[in-house]
Amino acid sequence: MQEVAVQVEGLVVNYGPFVAVDNLSFTVNSGEIYGLLGPNGAGKTSTLKVLVGVLEARARKIEVFNTPISQEVAAKSQIGYVPEEVVLLDSLTPREFLEFIASIRKLEASAANSRLEKLVSAFELKQFFDTPIAALSMGNKQKVAIIAALLHEPRLLVLDEPLIGLDARSSKILKELVTFHAKRGGAVIFSTHIMEVAEKLCDRVGIINKGKIVGEGTVNELRKLVKSAEGSLEDIFLKVTEQEAGMQDVIRALEEEEKQP
Amino acid sequence: MYKEISFQSIFSLRAGGALPRRGKDDVRTLISNAEVSTILSKLITTLFIAFFGFAVFLPLMAGTSSSYPTRELTAVGSVSTFLAVVLFLISFMGLQVSTSFVSSKAIDVLTPLSLSKSDISHIVFLCFIRIFDIPLAASAMVLLLAYYFIGGSFLGGLAAFAGIIVTEAFALMLTVGLARFFYSRVAGGGGKSRWKTLLRFVFMLVWILPSFGIYFVVNFAGQIAQSFTSLTQGVSSILQLLVLIYPFSYGYLVSFATFSFQASYLTVALSVAACSGYFALAAYCVKWVTRTVGRIGAGGISTALREVVKDTAVSPQAPWLGTIRKDLRIASRSPSYASLFLLPAIEAAVLAMSFSSFNEVGLSSTLGLLTGMSVVVLMLPPTLVSIEGLAASYTRSLPLKKKTLISAKTLLSTLTYAISLVVLFVVALYVGRSYFYILTFGAIHLFSVAAATMLELIILTNKFWKEGFAIGNIYARLSTYILIIIPGLAVVMIPIIAALATFLLAQSLTLAVFLGLAVTEFAVATAYVALEK
Numbered sequence: 001m002q003e004v005a006v007q008v009e010g011l012v013v014n015y016g017p018f019v020a021v022d023n024l025s026f027t028v029n030s031g032e033i034y035g036l037l038g039p040n041g042a043g044k045t046s047t048l049k050v051l052v053g054v055l056e057a058r059a060r061k062i063e064v065f066n067t068p069i070s071q072e073v074a075a076k077s078q079i080g081y082v083p084e085e086v087v088l089l090d091s092l093t094p095r096e097f098l099e100f101i102a103s104i105r106k107l108e109a110s111a112a113n114s115r116l117e118k119l120v121s122a123f124e125l126k127q128f129f130d131t132p133i134a135a136l137s138m139g140n141k142q143k144v145a146i147i148a149a150l151l152h153e154p155r156l157l158v159l160d161e162p163l164i165g166l167d168a169r170s171s172k173i174l175k176e177l178v179t180f181h182a183k184r185g186g187a188v189i190f191s192t193h194i195m196e197v198a199e200k201l202c203d204r205v206g207i208i209n210k211g212k213i214v215g216e217g218t219v220n221e222l223r224k225l226v227k228s229a230e231g232s233l234e235d236i237f238l239k240v241t242e243q244e245a246g247m248q249d250v251i252r253a254l255e256e257e258e259k260q261p
Numbered sequence: 262m263y264k265e266i267s268f269q270s271i272f273s274l275r276a277g278g279a280l281p282r283r284g285k286d287d288v289r290t291l292i293s294n295a296e297v298s299t300i301l302s303k304l305i306t307t308l309f310i311a312f313f314g315f316a317v318f319l320p321l322m323a324g325t326s327s328s329y330p331t332r333e334l335t336a337v338g339s340v341s342t343f344l345a346v347v348l349f350l351i352s353f354m355g356l357q358v359s360t361s362f363v364s365s366k367a368i369d370v371l372t373p374l375s376l377s378k379s380d381i382s383h384i385v386f387l388c389f390i391r392i393f394d395i396p397l398a399a400s401a402m403v404l405l406l407a408y409y410f411i412g413g414s415f416l417g418g419l420a421a422f423a424g425i426i427v428t429e430a431f432a433l434m435l436t437v438g439l440a441r442f443f444y445s446r447v448a449g450g451g452g453k454s455r456w457k458t459l460l461r462f463v464f465m466l467v468w469i470l471p472s473f474g475i476y477f478v479v480n481f482a483g484q485i486a487q488s489f490t491s492l493t494q495g496v497s498s499i500l501q502l503l504v505l506i507y508p509f510s511y512g513y514l515v516s517f518a519t520f521s522f523q524a525s526y527l528t529v530a531l532s533v534a535a536c537s538g539y540f541a542l543a544a545y546c547v548k549w550v551t552r553t554v555g556r557i558g559a560g561g562i563s564t565a566l567r568e569v570v571k572d573t574a575v576s577p578q579a580p581w582l583g584t585i586r587k588d589l590r591i592a593s594r595s596p597s598y599a600s601l602f603l604l605p606a607i608e609a610a611v612l613a614m615s616f617s618s619f620n621e622v623g624l625s626s627t628l629g630l631l632t633g634m635s636v637v638v639l640m641l642p643p644t645l646v647s648i649e650g651l652a653a654s655y656t657r658s659l660p661l662k663k664k665t666l667i668s669a670k671t672l673l674s675t676l677t678y679a680i681s682l683v684v685l686f687v688v689a690l691y692v693g694r695s696y697f698y699i700l701t702f703g704a705i706h707l708f709s710v711a712a713a714t715m716l717e718l719i720i721l722t723n724k725f726w727k728e729g730f731a732i733g734n735i736y737a738r739l740s741t742y743i744l745i746i747i748p749g750l751a752v753v754m755i756p757i758i759a760a761l762a763t764f765l766l767a768q769s770l771t772l773a774v775f776l777g778l779a780v781t782e783f784a785v786a787t788a789y790v791a792l793e794k
């Protein structure tokens with residue numbers, strides 16, 4: 001029987017009077033890649049931030065591999081997190097930053113260095129290893145964040161739009177790593193706007209809209225939900241989030257404007 | 262554009278990074294704080310210049326130096342001093358904003374717009390000049406006004422005006438050059454070697470110490486002017502050499518034009534030639550600044566060449582040590598943070614200079630010194646908490662215990678205080694004063710300082726843990742920043758006040774009371790931290 005990697009029940013996130021996440025519940029099993037999809041401002045990032053301990057919120061239950069997130073250190077030790085906005089310690093170099101990460105995660109030097117060498121080589125970051133993070137391109141900063149998330153071989157990967165800025169090679173490597181991680185029994189929560197990636201990579205998908213889960217399951221299960229035999233995940237997403245209706249009118253209006261001299 | 266650059270300079274944001282989307286009021290407060298801080302910084306520079314001008318020109322304006330050679334040479338000294346100090350003040354007080362200007366990505370927004378390269382260069386140059394608008398105008402006005410009150414001539418006024426223009430051109434070139442050098446070598450260049458680390462430390466000292474020098478300059482304005490005047494009097498035999506050297510060349514020219522100075526035609530000719538040469542150099546400086554600033558707008562600054570990376574080895578340490586190392590590394594690349602670390606030691610050195618006027622360093626003097634040093638150290642904890650800046654939310658995702666964070670930052674703050682004590686002790690030894698009280702009470706006071714910093718950090722971590730340590734949170738609520746220092750201050754003052762009271766009532770028990778209270782504070786604070794998760 002699969003172990004439950006993540007269990008979220010009744011999550012509520014407020015920013016003042018604004019309710020970003022409204023009584024959200026979902027589960028992720030070990031060995032599973034769970035895609036979290038939703039329009040801009042739906043509550044995906046807020047949900048992930050609560051899970052990794054960056055934001056505090058109200059919930060009936062939030063557990064990571066049966067560890068409540070109130071036991072912050074124990075829960076965070078099992079998580080590798082890549083944020084949507086990669087804001088790292090800019091004045092440090094990747095070497096210094098990853099050294100800090102390895103220190104906080106209490107990694108042995110030999111294990112850390114062995115893993116680091118492979119990851120840095122895989123993401124072709126060696127030539128930038130002693131350049132301040134502030135001077136790196138967005139893609140290279142993303143690579144630093146990804147390496148930091150993978151360094152301690154976490155049980156749960158929480159990746160918020162991890163493919164932004166990555167070149168094709170690094171993108172492919174990350175997807176392979178994520179797939180391999182799940183096959184080895186780890187769990188992944190993967191948030192992305194790229195539906196094709198979610199469709200190919202994710203075992204199950206949860207679609208959030210206005211802070212609530214409006215559809216959850218495998219792609220086939222979601223097709224049944226929207227009564228569409230062959231629709232892509234993108235079509236399902238637009239139907240479930242009720243964005244399909246006005247979309248054609250908007251596209252037509254823009255096309256009319258383009259045609260005008 | 263200018264507002265964005267000022268905003269980035271205040272918060273040392275290098276990549277035009279995003280602020281938290283939520284908390285609009287906090288962001289608005291940040292923006293207005295940045296605007297106020299920028300204007301305040303310019304006004305402070307202007308006030309320093311005005312004050313210095315008044316102090317330096319007062320003897321001439323009051324007519325107290327009315328006879329030759331005193332009056333003429335006093336004018337030389339005053340004008341030369343004023344020009345030198347204006348150069349120093351404008352260059353170094355504008356350094357932080359200039360560095361942010363050089364590293365700012367704000368200018369990138371102009372390039373996709375339908376503006377020519379020339380237009381962008383002009384906009385960028387005007388932004389840069391705006392950074393210094395008030396001090397530049399004030400320097401010229403102060404000098405010309407002072408010259409007017411001296412009762413000078415039109416020719417002398419022209420010479421004075423030329424002198425200030427040249428000085429301002431030199432100041433702008435110096436500040437852009439230093440900012441560019443700092444950004445490319447220190448902030449922008451990485452490097453793993455010990456040599457590079459040492460070089461960064463040296464650059465940081467070069468960066469920071471003049472900033473403290475500004476306060477010395479203003480405090481000792483009269484004495485500095487007197488020294489310049491004495492120099493001109495003392496080296497009358499090599500007067501002709503001195504007239505060639507900036508800023509003396511302008512000092513002499515103004516004095517020649519005002520008082521019909523008794524000097525040879527050769528000396529006057531040399532002065533005119535030197536001033537003309539400097540004027541030409543200043544014209545080149547303005548051209549260089551315009552070109553460089555324009556280039557910054559067009560393509561930014563290239564950082565130091567990347568060294569070849571031979572390996573990817575790291576040396577992880579215990580979490581508390583890793584945190585300290587990270588904080589020191591960040592501070593070593595930011596003048597504002599580094600200066601806060603150095604401030605206690607520099608303050609100790611400055612205060613210790615007063616030892617020479619004491620017969621002995623007694624208990625009350627020692628306790629007064631310890632109070633002064635403690636106050637400065639207590640500013641460190643809020644700064645250390647905000648040192649991660651916008652990356653604080655990422656750091657929160659790491660399995661870092663609150664007590665590890667508190668312990669690491671307490672150790673760092675206390676170490677800074679310990680270094681100041683060493684400075685105090687060394688100076689006392691050097692001037693041959695008794696160091697008994699410094700050693701005993703100073704060492705004991707370490708416990709109190711540690712307890713105070715722990716208290717501040719406990720309050721900060723509990724207050725801001727829920728919201729993340731985003732730098733905006735502290736600076737948006739400056740009152741909170743100040744309020745947090747108050748409990749810390751109370752903790753360091755309790756043993757000091759108790760010691761003073763005991764000294765008056767039962768002298769023999771002073772040390773015991775001081776020790777008892779300091780150790781108790783430390784024990785209570787440590788126990789509280791140990792209970793934190």
